[in-house]
Amino acid sequence: MGKKVTKSQLELLEQQRQQTIEELEHLRAELSAEFEHDDVDDAASDLIERDKTQALIIGLEYKLKDIEHAIEQAQSGGYGICERCGKAIEPERLEIFPETTMCVDCKRETERIIRSSIK
Secondary structure (H helix, E strand, O other): OOOOOEEEEEEEEHHHHHHHOOOOOOOHHHHHHHHOOOOHHHHHHHHHHHHHHHHHHHHHHHHHHHHHHHHHHHOOOOOOEEEOOOOOOHHHHHEEEEEOOOOOHHHHHHHHHHHHHHH
């Protein structure tokens, strides 16, 4: 069944959560400031920068969602177990991506399915 999450794993997830929230707040403030200081001469480059900032915000929002989901998994005893196949997630993978809820094989398969549905 569920794998017992260590205190350090949960602390790492909480640290990542807080860091991601801080990065989001910073980027949102930066984006807001860009809108307030519009300069007509630099409109094209400003749009590109806003698009980049918005893409970063979206990516961080997804990451925050993944981290919070991993924290929920940790609290319910399912942390470290692949949600798709039920096997243990490799410790090395959890060390690199503590927010992951899928093993490498299932993540690859999920991404392959997504890519093939986009075509």
